[in-house]
Amino acid sequence: MSSTAGAAGRSGIVPARTRPGARWARRIRYYLPAVVVFAGGIVGWEVVVTALGLQGFVLPRPSAIVTALIENLNSPRFGLLPSARATLVEALGGLAIGTVTGVVVALATARWATARGVLLPVAVAANAVPIIAFAPILNNWFGLENPLAKMVMAAVLVFFPVMANVTRGLVQVDPAALELMRSSAASEWQILRKVRIPNALPYFFTAMKLATTLSLIGAIVGEYFGGASLVLGRIIVQSSSALRFDVTWAAILLAAATGIAFYLAVVGLERVVIPWHASMRATETA
Amino acid sequence: MTSEQAKSVTDGGPVVRLSGVDKVFSRGGQPVTTALEGIDLTIGRGEFVSLIGPSGCGKSTLLRLIGDLVAPTRGEVIVNGKPADRARRDRDYGMVFQAPVLFEWRTVEDNVKLPLEIMGRSAADRTARAREMLDLVELGEFAKHYPYQLSGGMQQRVAIARALSFEPAILLMDEPFGALDEMTRERMNSEVLRIWERTGTTIVFVTHSIPEAVFLSSRVVVMSARPGRITDVVTIDLPRPRGEATRESPRYFELVTAVREGLRAGGGLETDEPGLASPERTLAEGAVG
Amino acid sequence: MTSATAARGPLGRAETSSEDGRGRRRSVVTYVLVLAIIFVVWEGIKFVGGVPWREPGAAPGSPILWNPPFRWPIANDLKLPHVWTILLSFGEPWQPAVSSENLGQYLFGAALYTWREAAIGFVLGALLGLALATIFVHVRLLERALVPYVIASQTIPIIALAPLIVFAVGQGIFAVVVIATYLTFFPVTIAMIRGLRSVDPRAIELMRSYAASRAEIYWKVRLPASLPYLFTALKISATASIVGAIIGEDTGGIQQGLGRVITTFNQYYATGPEKLWAAIIVASLLGVAFFLVIRAAEIVVLRGRPGAAAG
Numbered sequence A: 001m002s003s004t005a006g007a008a009g010r011s012g013i014v015p016a017r018t019r020p021g022a023r024w025a026r027r028i029r030y031y032l033p034a035v036v037v038f039a040g041g042i043v044g045w046e047v048v049v050t051a052l053g054l055q056g057f058v059l060p061r062p063s064a065i066v067t068a069l070i071e072n073l074n075s076p077r078f079g080l081l082p083s084a085r086a087t088l089v090e091a092l093g094g095l096a097i098g099t100v101t102g103v104v105v106a107l108a109t110a111r112w113a114t115a116r117g118v119l120l121p122v123a124v125a126a127n128a129v130p131i132i133a134f135a136p137i138l139n140n141w142f143g144l145e146n147p148l149a150k151m152v153m154a155a156v157l158v159f160f161p162v163m164a165n166v167t168r169g170l171v172q173v174d175p176a177a178l179e180l181m182r183s184s185a186a187s188e189w190q191i192l193r194k195v196r197i198p199n200a201l202p203y204f205f206t207a208m209k210l211a212t213t214l215s216l217i218g219a220i221v222g223e224y225f226g227g228a229s230l231v232l233g234r235i236i237v238q239s240s241s242a243l244r245f246d247v248t249w250a251a252i253l254l255a256a257a258t259g260i261a262f263y264l265a266v267v268g269l270e271r272v273v274i275p276w277h278a279s280m281r282a283t284e285t286a
Numbered sequence B: 001m002t003s004e005q006a007k008s009v010t011d012g013g014p015v016v017r018l019s020g021v022d023k024v025f026s027r028g029g030q031p032v033t034t035a036l037e038g039i040d041l042t043i044g045r046g047e048f049v050s051l052i053g054p055s056g057c058g059k060s061t062l063l064r065l066i067g068d069l070v071a072p073t074r075g076e077v078i079v080n081g082k083p084a085d086r087a088r089r090d091r092d093y094g095m096v097f098q099a100p101v102l103f104e105w106r107t108v109e110d111n112v113k114l115p116l117e118i119m120g121r122s123a124a125d126r127t128a129r130a131r132e133m134l135d136l137v138e139l140g141e142f143a144k145h146y147p148y149q150l151s152g153g154m155q156q157r158v159a160i161a162r163a164l165s166f167e168p169a170i171l172l173m174d175e176p177f178g179a180l181d182e183m184t185r186e187r188m189n190s191e192v193l194r195i196w197e198r199t200g201t202t203i204v205f206v207t208h209s210i211p212e213a214v215f216l217s218s219r220v221v222v223m224s225a226r227p228g229r230i231t232d233v234v235t236i237d238l239p240r241p242r243g244e245a246t247r248e249s250p251r252y253f254e255l256v257t258a259v260r261e262g263l264r265a266g267g268g269l270e271t272d273e274p275g276l277a278s279p280e281r282t283l284a285e286g287a288v289g
Numbered sequence C: 001m002t003s004a005t006a007a008r009g010p011l012g013r014a015e016t017s018s019e020d021g022r023g024r025r026r027s028v029v030t031y032v033l034v035l036a037i038i039f040v041v042w043e044g045i046k047f048v049g050g051v052p053w054r055e056p057g058a059a060p061g062s063p064i065l066w067n068p069p070f071r072w073p074i075a076n077d078l079k080l081p082h083v084w085t086i087l088l089s090f091g092e093p094w095q096p097a098v099s100s101e102n103l104g105q106y107l108f109g110a111a112l113y114t115w116r117e118a119a120i121g122f123v124l125g126a127l128l129g130l131a132l133a134t135i136f137v138h139v140r141l142l143e144r145a146l147v148p149y150v151i152a153s154q155t156i157p158i159i160a161l162a163p164l165i166v167f168a169v170g171q172g173i174f175a176v177v178v179i180a181t182y183l184t185f186f187p188v189t190i191a192m193i194r195g196l197r198s199v200d201p202r203a204i205e206l207m208r209s210y211a212a213s214r215a216e217i218y219w220k221v222r223l224p225a226s227l228p229y230l231f232t233a234l235k236i237s238a239t240a241s242i243v244g245a246i247i248g249e250d251t252g253g254i255q256q257g258l259g260r261v262i263t264t265f266n267q268y269y270a271t272g273p274e275k276l277w278a279a280i281i282v283a284s285l286l287g288v289a290f291f292l293v294i295r296a297a298e299i300v301v302l303r304g305r306p307g308a309a310a311g
Helices: A005-011 A020-051 A062-071 A080-111 A113-128 A131-142 A147-171 A175-183 A188-224 A232-241 A245-273 B003-009 B059-066 B084-089 B108-118 B123-136 B152-164 B182-199 B210-216 B250-265 B279-288 C017-049 C083-089 C103-138 C140-153 C158-169 C173-197 C201-209 C214-252 C258-267 C273-301
Strands: B016-027 B030-043 B048-052 B074-079 B093-096 B170-174 B202-207 B219-223 B230-235
Touching: A020 A062, A020 C140, A062 A245, A080 A113, A080 A147, A080 A188, A080 A232, A080 A245, A113 A147, A113 C017, A113 C214, A113 C273, A131 A147, A131 A188, A131 C214, A131 C258, A131 C273, A147 A188, A175 A188, A188 A232, A188 A245, A188 C158, A232 A245, A232 C158, A245 C140, A245 C158, B016 B059, B030 B059, B030 B230, B048 B059, B048 B210, B059 B074, B059 B170, B059 B202, B074 B084, B093 B152, B093 C201, B108 B123, B108 B152, B108 C214, B123 B152, B152 B182, B182 B202, B182 B210, B202 B210, B210 B250, B219 B250, B230 B250, C017 C083, C083 C273, C103 C140, C103 C173, C103 C214, C103 C258, C103 C273, C140 C173, C158 C173, C158 C214, C173 C214, C201 C214, C214 C258, C214 C273, C258 C273
Parallel strands: B048 B202, B048 B219, B093 B170, B170 B202
Antiparallel strands: B016 B030, B016 B074, B219 B230
């Protein structure tokens, strides 16, 4: 809690000097250990596999993986780029469906207590069900090659975290804020718009960070059980049965990179939409 | 460590002594806040001393310095004849915060036993002491309850029982009744005095409330606004035992005023023009006090 | 008072024991209601747009009981078998030519098998997650260095890693357990990092005033305070371990578990769609049962705390 310079003497607070360089230095110092581990891991991997002369079977050298990645970006057999695109489309579709449904249900449960009593336990129980058991059914319904099957799979995985988190955000509002609104005779819809929804935004983004990963996993799991041949899940299955593990890892790399890019996109969006939130302001505290 | 051992360490000497203590909080190597400046304070055995001052004056910091939960930037803190950190390791003091800080997963009785477990007392010893302390604070029948089943005042009494369970030489209390309503607060004040007289523990008591400080203490240490300095020490010569009658005696009001003056002098109350006492301002200051 | 508010269910309701009974009864009614609704919708769709209804198991020429007005592709008997067909199939032998074991028994055995693998993976994953979280909470440097990779590890679909793990470790139960552990440890790690740190700093101060060691602070304060978070994660991990087991079985060549069963019934879907549905129902029940076990454990362990997680 700093005060202005004028009161500094009396209140005994000395303003801290923050050179612009100091903030960057701190940020670098914060991320340095992770970067070191990454670099060390890659180098170690390469060295160990080469030194021990391990067959590049299960764990090919990083250099081999990168080579496979570049070679197969558009190859007819393992077209990585078109596959990644197709999978991404499925994931995005699933993300959209799951998020919209999750938010709608959350709004319903926040607004009507009876809905809450019914939908919440059902959602919890539904989440306990291993979703992958339904993958074959979805493929049967929509057709093996139809991306919709995978989208539904992804949507189902995305639905619960979104619904649970957004509900929490809509409902766990400071009671004092609600009283304030009621004292101005605000309608339930106004309360929703002005208080509950802004309150729920941080929770929404928390859920989205999880949902992006889940949507990708849902799509790939759906593909595992069957699908068009140029999707990441099928590439992974086919390359590993052909013992081309360098391609498998290249596909995994793409999937992981896509997942991380997704996540970072959400983080960026979050910074734009809720810059006022406490978690956005804090640089690391010891 | 028994109370006999604790007493023998500083035969006759002050039980707490701070000399030339400064505390500056820094961040990233840069000094940011001077919380305390030039603190010299001596507290004798068996005294009941209150620390009072405006928000942010460092009184809680001062308490934590005595408890070695924070280290001084300059100066010396001697507790029970030893440096503060050794006193902490020897468990010479117990602490009570504004919130009871009870462990919600332990029963009341188990909460009281917590320090005794850490100090390695035997199971029989722990049970006996816990029962004794709960009886002292008159909560014996709630031993098997969980904290959430008790009111705020009762939880604080459990916290006090816990703090005293290992018979420390000193009890440090940081605005322990700040979260309670006025009625409960006055009752708790009488409770604390009763316990103090029974156990003879030295008590250092931080508070916001002038009436509370005057009612409880042998001396009231008045602190200034940040950076915290001791501006005045008011000796409270009210006769003991103190009760309802004390709160209505003329001497009580005189002392309350004296403390208030001390606070004002230290910039503790709203003042841009010291000395001006309009009725509105006095009322406002009374509310703050 | 150390806080467990963040570990409450989505609505933060604190339940007293008297409310609990009523709430549980209400939940049961809700589930029954939901199942009834599903039944009605399911058969409703077939009623309006399915193929002609006949006696279950009857030959194609047998009398029609009801002829729906429309024909919707999704409502035919292959894609959407009648609910009673599915339920009846539990009692029939699933491989009539081979054995008289009925489908129900077979599926139950497979589910049990899968559950055993899942349970081992679950326990190992929980222990691993707890160990990692403990290390990260006490050694901040390791946390900053490794947590990004812990998170990144979960962006790699287990489907991709499963064949690799099987290849590296060999077919068999061990691979399955590894896969189940892999899926389980992540929620536990993340939740426990938060949980171990969720302690009221004044409780830590209190312990320091007793000159308690870091180990004592861990066992007496951090761990008990983190239990609500642990259970929230365990409920997720329970399902995750089953998913891991099913995926692992399929890749790992385990014949006896649900993974293989589902794949097989999927292959022979045309000859008996209700069998796949039955298998899916059993898999779902397994997930729910495991979840309920954890929930029961949660109620017992978190007894005495206000606001134990709702749902």
